[in-house]
Amino acid sequence: TEIVRRKPYCVLLLDEIEKAHPDTFNLLLQILDDGQLTDAKGRKVNFKNTIIIMTSNIGSPHLLDGVTAEGVITEGARAAVMAELRREFRPEFLNRVDDVVLFKPLSRSEIKTIIELLVIDLRKRLVDRHIDLELTDAARDFIAKTAYDPVYGARPLKRYLQHQLETKIGRALLAGTIGEGMTVTVGVDAGGLTVATG
Template sequence: EFLNRIDDTVLFSPLSLEEIEQIVDLLMARLSARLEERGIELRTTAAARTFLAREGYDPVYGARPLQRFIQHEVETALARRVLAGEIPDGSVVVIDDQGGKLAFDVMPPAPKAEPEPAQG
């Protein structure tokens, strides 16, 4: 019965690397927005974006595994570092690809300058 209702077959072409990288940008933007609540700025280098796109994409399943890959490789790593106090609120985190592994460069927030006492 179900097969009789199918009118046509739709073929999907594999996504190009550029299209996958655009999906990576969208997923990383969502993560970045969540981190901004803590004042943490997330930056992803072009090399890291390409690494995530190549490693997380599966031509058979499309972009679905990409989200799980980013959750496992990026979100989990960041969460552990935040909980360990390695990424304080207000930090900038730069994600880069270094030899086939993601590297997280944490730049802590600049110390706030104390106001100088008024002279008089």
């Protein structure tokens, strides 16, 4: 409550709310109902200007299977997710939630966009050494196919790039095979990602 007390105009993200302790829901009921919460020191903390976003993985298997080729969530999938939410959360809690937004799994092009953003971040870190980084289309496709898991979303992409690409580049830097002014080209072969200089 201290953060909200100091900065009442904020966004509060509660990730994977279904894993929260049951007492948390009692506190949330008070916040969602009254717009305030009394903290341990007896102070009333105003939440009326706080946007609360809660995420959940409840029903995600229905969303993985319930998306049309055009990327639209089917009514059947939507109904199945809502049914699971009603089984998991008390009605008095759900009735205080303004809206439930369902997200479809990422498309192949969205995955490639995320990969590109992660590569741009890596490029920025290499610019101090005057090293450029290029990925072949085959490498992008390989990363998208190998590292993306619809169940876990895009998080595994970042870990994969850290373990499989950044580690290789780091070792090559330490070995001296990659140096200042070089362009590093990331490709793919039967063993996975390859790093070559040019």
